Amino acid sequence: MVKPEEARALLRDYTYALDAGRLSEWPMFFSEKGLYRITTRQNLEQGYPLSIMLCDNRNMLYDRVEATEKANIYEPHYYRHILSDSQPMESKDGALCARTSFICVRTMLDGSTILFTSGEYLDEVVREQGVVRFRSKTVVLDQSRIDTLIAIPL
Amino acid sequence: MKQATPIWSEEGATHTPYAVYSDPQIYELEQRSIFRGPTWHFLGLEQQIPEAGSFVLAQVGDTPVILVRDEAGEVHGLVNRCAHKGTPLVFVPSGKLARQRLMCIYHNWMYDLRGNLKSVAFEKGVGGKGGMPPEFRKEDHSLTRLRLHRICGLVFGTFHPDTPPFEDYIGAEHVANIRRVCGKPIEVLGTYSQLLHSNWKLYMENVKDPYHASILHAFNGLMKQDRLTMEGGIQMGTGGWHHISYSRMTVDSGDELYKTAPTLRSSELSAYGEGLRDPSFTDVWDDHGDRVSLTVQTVFPCFVLQQLRNCLAMRAVVPKGPRQTELRWIAFGYQDDDERRRELRLKQANMMGPAGLISMEDGMVGALIQRSIEADGDKSSVMILGGRGLEPIPGSRASEGSVRGFWTGYRHLTGL
Numbered sequence: 297m298v299k300p301e302e303a304r305a306l307l308r309d310y311t312y313a314l315d316a317g318r319l320s321e322w323p324m325f326f327s328e329k330g331l332y333r334i335t336t337r338q339n340l341e342q343g344y345p346l347s348i349m350l351c352d353n354r355n356m357l358y359d360r361v362e363a364t365e366k367a368n369i370y371e372p373h374y375y376r377h378i379l380s381d382s383q384p385m386e387s388k389d390g391a392l393c394a395r396t397s398f399i400c401v402r403t404m405l406d407g408s409t410i411l412f413t414s415g416e417y418l419d420e421v422v423r424e425q426g427v428v429r430f431r432s433k434t435v436v437l438d439q440s441r442i443d444t445l446i447a448i449p450l
Numbered sequence: 451m452k453q454a455t456p457i458w459s460e461e462g463a464t465h466t467p468y469a470v471y472s473d474p475q476i477y478e479l480e481q482r483s484i485f486r487g488p489t490w491h492f493l494g495l496e497q498q499i500p501e502a503g504s505f506v507l508a509q510v511g512d513t514p515v516i517l518v519r520d521e522a523g524e525v526h527g528l529v530n531r532c533a534h535k536g537t538p539l540v541f542v543p544s545g546k547l548a549r550q551r552l553m554c555i556y557h558n559w560m561y562d563l564r565g566n567l568k569s570v571a572f573e574k575g576v577g578g579k580g581g582m583p584p585e586f587r588k589e590d591h592s593l594t595r596l597r598l599h600r601i602c603g604l605v606f607g608t609f610h611p612d613t614p615p616f617e618d619y620i621g622a623e624h625v626a627n628i629r630r631v632c633g634k635p636i637e638v639l640g641t642y643s644q645l646l647h648s649n650w651k652l653y654m655e656n657v658k659d660p661y662h663a664s665i666l667h668a669f670n671g672l673m674k675q676d677r678l679t680m681e682g683g684i685q686m687g688t689g690g691w692h693h694i695s696y697s698r699m700t701v702d703s704g705d706e707l708y709k710t711a712p713t714l715r716s717s718e719l720s721a722y723g724e725g726l727r728d729p730s731f732t733d734v735w736d737d738h739g740d741r742v743s744l745t746v747q748t749v750f751p752c753f754v755l756q757q758l759r760n761c762l763a764m765r766a767v768v769p770k771g772p773r774q775t776e777l778r779w780i781a782f783g784y785q786d787d788d789e790r791r792r793e794l795r796l797k798q799a800n801m802m803g804p805a806g807l808i809s810m811e812d813g814m815v816g817a818l819i820q821r822s823i824e825a826d827g828d829k830s831s832v833m834i835l836g837g838r839g840l841e842p843i844p845g846s847r848a849s850e851g852s853v854r855g856f857w858t859g860y861r862h863l864t865g866l
Contacts, residue, residue, distance in 0.1 A: 334805065338543075339640040345796055346640020346781045349805040352797070355727035360800075360807075367668040369811050371818075441643045441776065442804035445813045 298392040302428045303421040304382055307396060310430075311377035314448065319364060322449060323357035327422060327429045330354060334435040334450060337415070348437075348446060360449070370447040375412070376401040377450075391420040391431050400450055402443075413450060414438045457866050459830075463857035464838050469827030470866065471649040471820060477772040483863045484751050485511025485769075488613040490599065490606040490620075492753040492766050493517045493527050495780065497603055497638055503547040503563065505540060509768040509776075510607065515596065516540055517605055520563035521550055527596035527607040528565040532556065534591075552593075565593035601625070602632035604764070606749070614688075620749055621688040627747050630738050631757050635785040639796065643778040644804045648816030650752065650769040651860070653777060656812050657746060657754050657765075658856050660684065660695045660847040661835055666815060667808040669801075682744070683845050684852050690840035691750035691859030693852035699736070699743035699759075731797055734759040737784075748852075750859045758808070760791070761798035773820060777813065779803055 306325065313321045326332060334348040351357045380397035387393055395416050402412035420432040435450050457467050470476050485491070493508040494517040505518040507530065514530040516539065530538050532554040539552045539561070551568070552561040558571035567588040575581025596607035599616035606616055617625050646653060656662070664670050682697030726732060734743070737760055747755040754765035762783065768776040779802065783795045801808050823829070836849020840858060843849050860866070 335640075336642055339642070342544075342640075344638065344640030345792075346642070346799060347796065348642060348803055350797060350800055353728060356731065359726050359728050359731070363669055363807050368807065369666065369668070370814055440641070441645055443645050444647065444804070444817065445644070445810040446805040447810055 297387075297390065298421050298423050298428055300382070300384060300392065300394070302423075303392050303394055303419065306421055306428050306430065307379065307382070307417070307419065311379060311398070314450070315375050315377055317374070319361050319448060322361060323354050325430055326354055326357055326433070327424050327431050328354050330357070330430055331432040331434075332357060332430070332449065333433075334437065334446065336437045336440045338440045340436060348442070349449060364447055368447055370445055372405055373448075374403045375448060375450075376403070385418075388420060391422045393418075393420050395419070398450075410443060412443060415450075455866075458861065462838055463840075463854040463861065464834050465830040465832050466857055467828065467830050468823040470860075471652060472772050472824055473827065474772055476864075476866070477769070479864055479866075480769070481511045481513075483865070484860070485513065486609045487863050488608070488610040489751055489863070490608050490613060490616055490749060490753075491751075492749070492764065493596075493598075493605045493607045495603050495636070495638065495764075495782075496525065496600065496605060497636060498544060499525065501546065503550050504545075505547060506544040507540060507542075508607075508766070510596070510609065511769055513609075514538060515607065516552070517607075518547070518552075518563050524564075525598060525600065525605055526564055527598050527605070528552075528561075529594040529596075531593070532559050533567060533593065534559045534570070539593075559591075561593055565595050567591045567593075601628055603636060604628065604632060606753075619688060620692050623685050624687045624692055624694060624747065624749070627685075627694050627745060628755060630740075631745065631747075631755055631762065636762075636782045637785045637787070639781040639783055639792075639799070641778070641780050642803055643776050644813050645770075646775040646777055646813050646816055647773065648775060648820040649772055650767050650775040651856075652816035652819055653767055653775055653812070654748070654751065654856060655853050656816060658693050658695075658748055658852040659850060660852070661850055662815075666811045669807040681845070682847050684842045684847055684849065686840055686842055686852065686855050687750075689859060689862075690851075690855030692748055693855060694745055694747040695847055695852065696742050696745045697847070698741045699734075730794070731800065733794055734798070735791070737762075748856075750856065756802070758801050759798060760795050761801050762795070763802055775816075 310325045331352050333350045339346055351360055378399050382394040382396040385393040395418050397416050399414040400412045403409045415437040418434040422431045491510045494506040498506045499519045502519055502521045505516050508515045508517055516528050516530045519525050530540055532539055534557055537554050537556040539554055560569045561567050573582050596609055599606045680697040685694040743759050745757045752767040756763045764780045766778045770776055781799055783792055833850040833853050836843055836851050840851050840855045842851055
């Protein structure tokens with residue numbers, strides 16, 4: 297069983313990797329059949345299944361990384377994630393489940409900074425071959441309206 | 451209406467003065483002559499308002515509109531503004547009204563779902579004192595109603611008495627494509643929107659421009675989805691104001707051409723090497739039995755219907771002042787989708803929206819342009835790919851004719 301402090305360390309390393317721009321590390325934070333999705337609070341509340349981003353295995357995560365790094369064109373920018381304490385939720389199939397609030401600040405290279413998004417992570421964390429990883433990570437944005445685009449995962 | 455001073459230097463639509471993207475007076479003119487003018491605007495889907503009292507909010511330019519279903523099942527489009535003081539009657543994006551009435555929170559003026567004023571608080575005063583004057587007639591204070599047209603669950607509205615019937619407005623081929631994409635019962639999969647830091651017309655030009663698709667969106671090359679070398683074409687609709695860009699899935703002879711002619715290709719091909727690691731994303735099927743794998747349709751001025759393989763969506767483009775635009779998306783599938791198709795549609799939705807693998811650039815490129823043209827309102831773009839006219843080139847999308855069509859409608863309505 298995963299300990300809460302191990303899940304917390306995973307979350308810490310995950311957001312530092314994104315904020316440092318080490319996107320190539322992103323897929324390995326997930327188990328091979330890991331699920332990553334970004335959705336909005338309004339879609340969840342209305343029972344709509346749509347995601348803003350949806351990957352349901354590690355290969356899809358790698359495809360997204362490759363698209364972001366090699367195909368998609370966007371103005372370069374930095375993220376800065378700030379996390380709250382995590383709240384444990386009922387464990388599921390051997391996974392440790394927790395929710396964590398976040399805000400993400402986005403800074404463009406011209407120096408302009410905005411509060412880009414806020415929301416919560418709904419995480420399921422498992423141990424696989426001794427390594428702690430996300431089996432599932434759902435990013436629920438408070439906002440239904442996104443400023444311009446989301447190129448880099450949250 | 452005051453006659454606008456023309457700012458185009460010549461007839462036609464081969465160039466656009468940059469002033470139209472930032473001048474606040476031109477923005478006001480557009481609100482009157484286009485958004486309140488003889489044009490049709492997408493307001494929402496009947497599926498979003500299934501029951502009596504269900505409503506969803508919409509925008510026609512700057513004007514807020516409620517789309518609501520009444521007790522008899524009829525749908526109404528009403529300006530969302532109490533006749534008394536201008537208070538919005540509804541201020542959440544969607545929901546269901548209590549007691550089948552639109553009640554103003556401020557002074558309890560109350561309207562039925564057809565927009566008729568039914569009662570006002572203290573109409574007779576209190577204890578025989580005060581109240582409305584004797585000549586006050588509730589029927590003089592109804593909500594402003596839009597004329598509606600319903601097609602396949604899509605509801606369009608117009609303010610202007612002279613707007614042609616919807617089917618004449620867009621043309622038979624365009625009606626046929628709406629029926630093709632939305633002809634069986636649809637299921638809303640979700641919604642979201644993007645705030646774009648550009649004028650609304652920069653986004654509409656982008657949608658109508660097949661020239662950029664395989665260049666700006668390198669991911670398209672990987673999907674082998676929207677190269678100009680694919681079999682496809684453009685249909686212009688009535689007056690050339692609207693457009694449909696389409697391509698077919700099985701007849702892409704593009705590989706050879708793209709490899710031998712570097713000017714035709716984008717950064718796409720070499721970037722990927724071996725292509726996608728996960729093939730399920732490209733697991734597609736022929737939804738409409740016609741091999742047409744992509745259609746992007748616009749209804750002038752601000753509506754987009756999209757079919758990217760099995761990724762289906764409507765987009766409503768809402769101006770937010772001269773320099774900002776909200777792009778509202780509704781993703782949908784069909785009610786008869788089985789579980790697998792529904793899941794694959796949700797996966798293909800990775801192509802669209804703010805994080806869309808082939809749409810994120812569209813949200814950004816307008817903002818880049820907006821910043822670079824601000825200083826030179828008297829200078830112009832140039833759009834002569836495929837000639838100067840509107841006539842589509844049979845079997846070809848290497849043309850900006852559809853963008854010229856947009857400006858033809860724009861100039862006709864604004865007089866600019």
